[in-house]
Amino acid sequence: MLYPPGAAGNCFSNMNLKRFEQKNILITGAGSGIGEAMALLLARVPAYLFLMDRNMERLTAVGDKCDGVRKTCISVSGKPDASGYSTRLFHVDFSVSSSIDNVVCGIMQENISFDYMILNAGISQRALTLDTDFEVDRMIMETNYLGPVYLLKKLSGMLKSGRPVHIAVTTSISGLFGFPWRSAYCASKHALFGFFESLELEYDHIKVTFLIPGRINTPISKSALLGDGSTYSKMDGGQAGGMDVDKCARIAVRAIAKGKRRKLIGGKELLMVYLKKYTPRLFYWIAKRVEN
Numbered sequence: 382m383l384y385p386p387g388a389a390g391n392c393f394s395n396m397n398l399k400r401f402e403q404k405n406i407l408i409t410g411a412g413s414g415i416g417e418a419m420a421l422l423l424a425r426v427p428a429y430l431f432l433m434d435r436n437m438e439r440l441t442a443v444g445d446k447c448d449g450v451r452k453t454c455i456s457v458s459g460k461p462d463a464s465g466y467s468t469r470l471f472h473v474d475f476s477v478s479s480s481i482d483n484v485v486c487g488i489m490q491e492n493i494s495f496d497y498m499i500l501n502a503g504i505s506q507r508a509l510t511l512d513t514d515f516e517v518d519r520m521i522m523e524t525n526y527l528g529p530v531y532l533l534k535k536l537s538g539m540l541k542s543g544r545p546v547h548i549a550v551t552t553s554i555s556g557l558f559g560f561p562w563r564s565a566y567c568a569s570k571h572a573l574f575g576f577f578e579s580l581e582l583e584y585d586h587i588k589v590t591f592l593i594p595g596r597i598n599t600p601i602s603k604s605a606l607l608g609d610g611s612t613y614s615k616m617d618g619g620q621a622g623g624m625d626v627d628k629c630a631r632i633a634v635r636a637i638a639k640g641k642r643r644k645l646i647g648g649k650e651l652l653m654v655y656l657k658k659y660t661p662r663l664f665y666w667i668a669k670r671v672e673n
Contacts, residue, residue, distance in 0.1 A: 397638040398426045407431045407495045409475070409529070410502030412439035414599030415551060415592075418630035419499060420468075424450040427466050431495070433484065433502065435474040444470045475502045475528025476520055485535040494539050494546075497637065500529045501551040503569075505601050508608035510564040517610050518565040525569035530576055540587065547588040549637045550577050554595045554650065558657045560668060566605075588640060592633045595647025596623030618672065624648055 406423055410416035412434030420432055424447035432447075434440040447468045471487075474480040503525045508517070529550070533540060540546060555563055556570025574591065581589040602620045605613040629646050636644035645651050656664040 397635060398423070400638050401426045401428050401497065403427060404496035405429045405431065405494060406497045406499065407433070408499045408501060409433045409473070409532075410500075410551070411443055412436045413443075414501075414601055415594065415597060415626060415629055415633065416499070416501040417443050418626045419501070419634055420447055421450055422627075422630050422634055424448075424468065425454040429466055430468045431471065431488075431493070432468060433471045433473040435472070435480075435502075437470070437472045440470050440472070444468045473502075475525075475532070476523040478531055481528065481532050481535060485532070488536070489538075494542070494544055495536075496545070497547050497549065499549045499551070499637070500532075501549075502528065503551065503601070504566075505605035505613075506563050506566040507602070507605045507613045508562060512608040513565060514609060517606050517608060518568075520610070521565040521606065522569050522572075525566070526572040526576070529573070533580075540584075543586050545586045545588070547590065547637065547640075548577065548580075549590040549592055549633070551592045551594065551633075554593055554645070554647065554654055556593070557654055558664070558668075561671070590637050590641055591643045592636065593643060593645045594624075594629060594633075595645070595650040595653075596620055597626055597629045597647065598623045599626050619650070 401423055406428055408416050408420050408423075408430065411420045411432035413436075416432075416434070417439075420430060420443055423430060430447060432440060432444060434443075451466060451468070471484045472480075473484050504521055506513070506517070506521055533548075550573050552573050553566070553570045555567045556574060559567050577589045577591070581587055596619050598621060600616070602617040603612065603614055607613055624647055632646050633644065636646075645654065653664060653667070656667065
């Protein structure tokens with residue numbers, strides 16, 4: 382399918398999005414936050430979006446927004462036209478293997494191959510380590526780490542075909558060090574680095590970009606788990622004052638387009654990464670005193 386020259390106008394004139402044209406792009410955790418913002422940005426491009434989230438109501442709303450963006454940005458002879466490019470929605474709970482099985486079954490039946498896989502689904506934590514029930518640790522690890530790994534294992538046939546695929550993994554600066562009230566979250570984000578870096582080293586046709594956000598203004602803290610498994614249900618002050626999520630998405634998508642291996646995204650909190658590396662004593666002193 383050919384894309385009419387100039388049809389998208391200024392929709393992506395300031396971004397290096399052309400490499401996403403006519404590609405199959407998977408985004409997990411697309412129902413809110415960074416995933417939603419990236420989906421809306423990539424909807425400007427003539428491409429096929431495959432969006433996954435555990436909250437179907439929110440995901441449907443995002444899908445509608447994407448279709449609206451697409452009709453505005455993709456036009457033929459100056460008239461809005463979706464040009465056959467679509468947004469597909471999939472209800473997936475990454476903490477439940479059977480939920481992933483159901484979706485993968487449909488993908489395999491349709492013989493869909495992804496050019497880009499943006500693995501963004503995740504859940505955070507707000508509880509002291511020893512006050513956290515083990516089932517909460519398990520839930521966070523299954524959602525943030527084992528779920529994406531299981532998805533890739535189920536799609537191993539596609540991934541081993543030799544067809545180039547670019548995987549972007551949303552981790553966190555908390556995946557680069559430990560942090561109070563987030564032990565399971567930190568552990569799950571640490572694990573992503575080990576798994577996906579190994580994957581890239583093993584297969585020449587698989588490219589991996591680690592997106593490493595700090596504090597981004599998203600509702601992730603509202604759904605963060607307390608020690609007993611209930612939700613935190615409020616915005617952290619630091620989260621509310623974080624980088625605008627649309628700006629984060631632009632930086633993230635640009636990093637993917639440029640083939641970056643790692644991209645730190647955020648504000649002054651990124652200083653903690655360098656403090657841990659070069660002045661660990663100061664890092665530990667600050668980390669014990671930083672508010673949520």
